Amino acid sequence: MKSILYPIKFQPILKDKIWGGKKLKAILNKDSNLPNVGESWEISDVEGDTSIVSNGNLEGQSLKHLLSTYKADLIGEKNYKHFGNKFPLLIKFIDAKEDLSIQLHPNDELAAKRHNSFGKTEMWYVMQADKDSNLIVGFNQKVTPELYLKHLEDKTLTKILNFDKVKEGDTYFIEVGRVHAIGAGVLLAEIQQTSDITYRVYDWDRVDDKGNERELHNDLALDAIGFDMEDDFRVVYDKEMNQSxxxxxxxxxxxxxxxxxxxxxxxxxxxxxxxxxxxxxxxxxxxxxxxxxxxxxxxxxxxxxxxxxxxxxxxxxxxxxxx
The missing domain is CATH 2.60.120.10 (Jelly Rolls)
Structure with missing residues (x-):
């Protein structure tokens, strides 16, 4: 017999990142021995990183198992018809002690064709930001593929990128195709489609502890970038008490x-x-x-x-x- 469903918590899946820091442990009380915790995956159905229930009668069961057992009772009729036994969202907290790579995500069509995955539309809510911390979102001028490639080759990409200083409460909507990066000193909540597909285009010439640079995906990225996107990524919202x-x-x-x-x-x-x-x-x-x-x-x-x-x-x- 199925258990009665209730508000479900999951064990965080913590990720050590070259750019990660200590805020997920110090500010959000995440328990980890990892040296540089960059991400806490709160709810995930990404292959190999499936969330496990941490409370109540369903403790120890995976999100995949819940989906196959409870179906529409878990995610809703229309969602179950559309997504089946795949959970549609990936929910994270992210701590950038250093700048993340400059990157973008493919749309549903490209992601399905190339990676058998959803695309990766996402949003950010800034929870805490050190003084003068930035997010990189979009370009600071009209950019053609030719201009982009020239700056990429000359390692001057940052000259054409848009840097926004941020503070707590600032919110950004990052559509597929938009070039972006989380800057050093920012702690944020991220809501996104279930996808781990990222095209990294520049990584500040960083190397890991073995002296290796991280892989870049510039060939894949070129036809995924939205060069004609409007600057409509900053989210303006009301803050009325006790209502959504x-x-x-x-x-x-x-x-x-x-x-x-x-x-x-x-x-x-x-x-x-x-x-x-x-x-x-x-x-x-x-x-x-x-x-x-x-x-x-x-x-x-x-x-x-x-x-x-x-x-x-x-x-x-x-x-x-x-x-």
Whole structure:
């Protein structure tokens, strides 16, 4: 017999990165012996990195197993018809102690053809940024493929890139094809399609501890770059207390900003699972049968079968995500 579904937490999958730092451990309390933790994969169905439940009756079971067992009850009817036994989103916290490589992601069509994968549309919410920290998003001028290739060859790519200074709460929508990089000193939450396909075009001439440079993907990247994209990547959103303020809505996910200082009765009318990422404070999420606390740096999945629930907090800031 199937267990009754409840708000589900997963064990974070922590990734050691050449550019990673200590903030995921120090600020978000991630438990790790890795020296440079760059990413915490909170909910993942990427092959080889499947999330494992960490709470309740389903503890120890994989997200893949939940999907094959609960199907539409877990992710919603329309999502199950579209995605089957694949979870559509990859949810992460990222700490960049150093600049990430300059990169971009292919669209669904290219990713399917070349990698048998989804594309990788994503968004960022800045949780903390050191003084003068930047994100690189898009170009600072009109760029042709010829101009791009010349700067790439001359190792002057940064001259044509757009650098934005950022602070807590700044939010960016990164469409496929847009050149981007997370700058040193930035801690952020990332919501994206389930894909680990990245085309790295420049890596600051960095080498690993064996003296090797990381692989670049410039041939693949060239026909994936959106040279004519508009500068519409900065997200402007409301911050009304105790209500969901939509930040980003695209075919792949909808994300809202939710700041809570009371008890909220919530209804799921979207035929989708709902994910809450706690980016500040703490909250209690309660259903008829189950209650779970979520603190800064934690993520929780509400299965689609849960239609009514309550969120109680004195001070929580949550990102609310569904498909």
């Amino acid at each position: 303020n939509q930040m980003v809505s695209c075919p792949y996910f909808t994300t809202s900003y939710l700041k809570v200082d009371s008890k909220l009765k919530k209804e799921n009318t979207n035929d989708s699972f709902i994910i809450y990422m706690c980016v500040d404070g703490e909250a209690e999420i309660s259903t008829q049968s189950h209650s779970e606390t979520i603190v800064k740096g934690e993520t929780i999945l509400l299965p689609a079968a849960i239609k009514t629930y309550e969120i109680t907090s004195k001070n929580a800031t949550l990102l609310e995500v569904y498909v």
